[in-house]
Amino acid sequence: MDSLSQLTLGAAVTVAVMGKRVPLWQSALVGAIAGTLPDLDVFIDHGDAIRNMTLHRTESHALILLTLVAPLLAWLVAGVTHSRPYWRGWCLAIWLALITHPLLDLTTVYGTQLGLPFTDFPYAIGSMYIIDPLYTLPLLVALVVTLWRHNLRWNQLGLLVSTLYLAWSMVIQGIATRHIEQDLVHQSVMPQQVLVTPTAFNTLVWRTVILTPERYGEAYWSLMSPERPLEIRWYPRHPELFDAFRGQWHAERVAWFSHGFYAMQQQGDDTLISDLRMGEAPNYTFTFNLGSPTAPAMAPERGASVRPSLAQAWHKLRERL
Known part of the structure; x- marks a missing residue:
């Protein structure tokens, strides 16, 4: 997902864990930084464009490695903020800010190698576009209101709404996939693979890529007109x-x-x-x-x-x- 979404999610989960044990702005700032850290690997030049693409979201997004780093970062944060008694709380908060980053990335189609060092498989659900205001804005608005009014219920509401939206994206992806596969059967199309992923900034219109050995097709399915036959454009x-x-x-x-x-x-x-x-x-x-x-x-x-x-x-x- 985009940097703003990751930064906001990191801040929101840290505020939710730390509550009012430390100043809200402090936990939000720490969470925003922790939520951004995994993506700093984009500044590493691996030598060519293909390596840069396929080596992004690797070790810095691995769940086990982030879990090992979290206690160290928590110890540093607790020292800098003079909040040693809350070290365990910082551990949980920073761990969640770190691991929710690759888990959110997992919902996009890019590919996240979160199983390292055991597997380098680039996992991808593909139910979310990399930028979706309907995910980010409720989370961001709720966080801002929480910091302004010092009312943690707003932050909890933002996390609930954004999480439900992620679940919605996966449900509607399944519905879109079923409709598309049925339509392909009706059109006597026998693909090797089918990809279904949302179009920009929404989860209402879904793009499908239909793969055969010699060619691929591209078509669009809309929740607003689910029974409309697919209009497939084929390319070599x-x-x-x-x-x-x-x-x-x-x-x-x-x-x-x-x-x-x-x-x-x-x-x-x-x-x-x-x-x-x-x-x-x-x-x-x-x-x-x-x-x-x-x-x-x-x-x-x-x-x-x-x-x-x-x-x-x-x-x-x-x-x-």
């Missing part, structure tokens, strides 16, 4: 281009990280690979230049993606609703 995947890079680390890494949701395209002498989970055709958030089979890029660069204007995005959302 060019698996023959991937065959030329088989065994090459960068290509294999994107294929693994995307759970198979990738497509290839030729651009002059260069071959591009796109992660189909984020963005929409023809502009994907993560597209990389692999070079050519005879001269593969040693440090693949990320291609520029064209983002629609707010007016275009709003028009598309109204259409799809």
Whole structure:
């Protein structure tokens, strides 16, 4: 999720745990910092764009490693804030601020390797868009009112509403998936894999990627018109281009990280690979230049993606609703 959501969630859970044992602003500040810490790994340059993408949300998001770090951070915070008697409370508060970060990231489609060091599998539920005001705003408003009025019930309400919204996103994702799969059967489409994930800033319109060996389809399903047949637009995947890079680390890494949701395209002498989970055709958030089979890029660069204007995005959302 975005930094504002993580910062606010970290502050809210810390305030909820510490209550009025320490000043509310103090616990909110500590929680905001702890909730932001895991994402500082974005400042690490691993050498190329594909490594930077697939090594984000790794050790800094691992539940066990964050659990081991929490008592140390709590000891430091208790010392700085002169609140040693509340060290155990700080332990729980900071631990929750830390681990709720990767758990919230888990709801997005990007991939979070929270099982390290035992597994590097990039877990992803994909029920939430990376930015969703309906999740963040209630949490933020409730936290601000809590700090203003010194009434912890507002913070509890914000946490309850935001958590229920996360649960709603998973329920509606399941409903959308069932409708989409039934529609594919009616259209005699037999996909290898199907991905269902929300469109920008909402959980009402859902994007689906339908994968076959030779091509992939993209369609949209709306809760406001659930029985409308899917209008699938098909695009080539060019698996023959991937065959030329088989065994090459960068290509294999994107294929693994995307759970198979990738497509290839030729651009002059260069071959591009796109992660189909984020963005929409023809502009994907993560597209990389692999070079050519005879001269593969040693440090693949990320291609520029064209983002629609707010007016275009709003028009598309109204259409799809």
